Structure formats: C-alpha cells, structure tokens
Amino acid sequence: MNQPSGVSGTKAGDVAASNTAGVSGTKPNDIQETKAAPSQQRPPRQQTPQARPEVEAAADGAYYFGSLAVSYDMACALKNMAYENPSPVQEQCIPTMLTGTDVVAQAMTGTGKTAAFGIPMVERVDVNKQRVQGLVLAPTRELAVQVRDEIAKLSEFKKLRVVACYGGQTITTQITALEHGAHIVVGTPGRLLDHLSRRTLSLGNVNMIVLDEADEMLDIGFLPDIERILRQTPKARQTSLFSATMHATVRRIVHRHLQSPEWIQVGGEVETAPKVKQVYFEVWDKDKVRGLSSFLQTQLNGGKALLFRKTQIGVDRLVQSLQRDRISVEGIHGGMTQSQRSGVMKSFKEGRLKVLVATNVAARGLDIPEVSHVINYDMPQNMEEYIHRIGRTARMEADGTAITFVTEWDMEMLDMIIDKVGDDLERGTLPLYE
C-alpha cells in the first residue's frame, strides 16, 4: 500500500551534521579508551556524516516503512540501512509502541526486535529536551553496544545522542559522554546503577523503557538491579519487555512493572527459526573432539560456525584441540577481557574467523550475521536454551543448519527436544562414523 510518489529529499542543507551518538571519539579520554578496546569504542557510524538518501513521500504526503507511517528523518535512516519492509515483530510492535502503550513481545534475536523498539523510541524522543528520555536495559555489554549502534543508525538524521553504559569500559569515558547530553541510554544493569549512585545519570525524565532479552537478564540474576533502576524512573512511563521466552519470572516482572501491556507474539509458543535445518549426531563422548574436527574440516564449505559450550574452561580446551588440528578457531567467554572479546567478535563478524566457540552467556544477544552453522557441542540444558541457541542461524530469512551433538549422557535431553520439535529434528551421521 501507499506507493511513494515523487518527493525527493535531497538538498545540500540536508546533509546531516556529525551525530555524536554513542561515546564521542574526539576527547583525550576517548583516545585512551579506543586503545583499550578498539571495536567497542569507535563511534557507531562513519566520521563523515552520511548524505540524506532520496526518499519519496506517498500520495498522502507521508513517508512509509511498508504500511507503517514514519517521519521523514526515519524514512531516510531506514533507506540508508536498506530496511525496505518491516519484519513481523516490527509490524506489530511499532504502531502500538508509538501510542505509548506498554508492550510485551515474545521474539527471538534475529527477528528484527531491536528496530521494533528502536524505531518508536527514536520517533518519540523530543530532541529539544536535553534529558534522557529513553532507556534500554540489556543483559550483556555486547548487546548494549549492538543496540546502541542500531539506535544511532536509526537516529542518523534526527541527530539524537545515544550513549551506551556497560561494564568493562572506563566509567570516566561514559561520564564524559553523559555530560555532553544523552537522549537515549542503553546499558547493562550493573553499570547503570553505578552511574545512578554517582549521580552521573538521571532517569527522572525517562518516559520509555525497554527491557531487552528480559529472560536472559533475569537468568543472570539482574532482577534486583532492574527493580532498583525502575524505581528511579517516573511512574508514568512506557515500559516494554522483549524476551525469547516467557518463563515465570518474566511474567512476574510484567505483572509488577508494566501497565495493561499489549502482548505480542511472533509465531508459536515454542518457535524455531523457520528455515533452520535441525540435525543431531549421536557421538560417543570420547570421540567428540575428533568428530567435530572432521566435521568442520569437511562439511563447513566456507560457512561460519558458532559453537556452544557449557563452561569457560570447556571453551578454552576445545579451542586448543581444534587449533592443534589447524582449524582457525577462537573462543569467547566472560573470563576474557573486553578488548579480547571485541577483537574476536570483530574478526568473526568480518569473516576472517570462521569458527567461534562461545559460552551461553557470551553469546547472548550477539548479532552475528551469516552464521551458517550453529553447533551445540555441549547439549543445551533446557528447551529454552536450545531455541535461543539455534536462533543464531537462519536470521532474517537466511538458510542455516543447527547441529546438536548427543552423547551417551544426553539421551534424556534429546527426548525432550524431539518431544517439542518432532520431525523437524533429523538424525544425521558424523563423517567420523561414515
């Protein structure tokens, strides 16, 4: 609907001024910080502001993202991001969130949920008010950075200031960024509380809060921190919650902190990403490393694999074993420094690294494009974990394969998975046993 009709938006004066969203890269403090963790500290967009693209208004004079009316600034940003149509979760969330209604959305990473809350949040910020108006809570520093970057892109032409506050980065850098004024803050609960107690952040004017990956935040034990943060925000605010699963604690937080929310669910209660091919390999525990190694060497075919392990030490050991087999592989887990993690993520994202071994916690919320294989090297502990992990492949309509290694100790969990996903899970044979 609403076919655009010939209004061009390109004028010399429309070239956006440099948006300092995120942590500004121009002060001495930041230069130091950049050295510590390069990929996380850089401003989220190019130093040179992007020119406004040409967007056309529809016959009614409005700008549209699919069937959703958006501002001219937003239409330009979406065009630059090459988002042509809203994903299902965006289609459902954006109009509701624009009205200020609380929303509970059950949606996995990879469905476009960041823009589902990012677009209405950016649209609703009053850029003339130099106050924090939007707050996003995220479970990990990686997700916080990712959300900050996406919101910065969405606000490219509205010129909002978006600041990320997360542990692992010198707090003074964030204080400087906050002092320069922020319209939207994205942060992990612990670091946000730190800023609140130092009074370097005030939430007295926040009117939009998003709890992103709420189930993960609660699993990590952030409930008390989240509640302490919410208490420092005005009662008359919009609170939205995004979660891949809706377990009891998530529902409790909805009940306690949201007001008459609209429930939005994309797909079924236990949803698997539609195009994921799910395969399991039975393997003797003693053969696991060899089985994996031969699989990666023969079956990856230039693809990218994300492997899951239960523990940090398990990640390190597996990486060492695979490296002995000359496989280019790195690990990522919470025991590594921020700059190590950033470096690994960068080479994986850029495709120089093809195999990444991660713990659950480290992998949460990471937006890793083009992962062709997710491999549950260690069996997930429960169904939610299984769904969450395999949601890392086949994102936004791409094809992907989710592989689960099943040893003699994992039969019970295998039965549970088969119970839930049924025929979607096929049995395969490892090259080692062929």
Ligand code: AMP
């Ligand atoms: P998310 O679920 O927010 O992590 O998004 C997953 C991926 O989909 C990211 O790489 C986004 O940039 C991309 N994405 C989100 N919304 C759209 C859209 N409407 N069109 C195309 N790509 C999108």
